[in-house]
Amino acid sequence: MSKKGKLMLLVLLVVGFVGYAAWSFSDSVTPYVGVDEAMKSNGNVQVKGLLDKSAAPSHMEGEDFVFTLKDQDTGSTLPVRYHGTKPDQFDEAYHIVAIGKYRDGEFIASKLLIKCPSKYEKEKGKV
Numbered sequence: 001m002s003k004k005g006k007l008m009l010l011v012l013l014v015v016g017f018v019g020y021a022a023w024s025f026s027d028s029v030t031p032y033v034g035v036d037e038a039m040k041s042n043g044n045v046q047v048k049g050l051l052d053k054s055a056a057p058s059h060m061e062g063e064d065f066v067f068t069l070k071d072q073d074t075g076s077t078l079p080v081r082y083h084g085t086k087p088d089q090f091d092e093a094y095h096i097v098a099i100g101k102y103r104d105g106e107f108i109a110s111k112l113l114i115k116c117p118s119k120y121e122k123e124k125g126k127v
Contacts, residue, residue, distance in 0.1 A: 032048060033046070034047070039078065040102075041101070047107065050072055052069065059085075065086050066081050067082075069096060069098060096113070
């Protein structure tokens with residue numbers, strides 16, 4: 001193989017690798033959206049909200065944990081179904097981030113992030 005052919009092959013491999021890496025990265029990025037945007041989305045998103053206290057969380061159909069998120073800004077609510085048990089400190093959560101997809105009238109969460117108030121936040125006023 002000539003020097004020019006080797007160089008062309010190397011350029012094609014680098015371009016292919018960069019293209020594949022960009023495609024893989026863009027597929028793994030999940031943007032933060034509000035409740036209203038989550039209901040319109042087709043792909044994976046992250047929805048941040050508060051636990052809606054008017055609808056009690058429950059376990060349904062085996063291991064599915066179901067609760068309702070409330071958008072802090074708009075007040076819109078979103079039913080969330082998470083396949084798994086209720087996370088630790090769920091009841092003390094300050095914010096809940098659900099990662100997943102909206103489908104058939106509910107948000108199917110593959111992951112939940114529970115954000116609890118820090119113990120240091122409670123102690124701020126004591127200094």
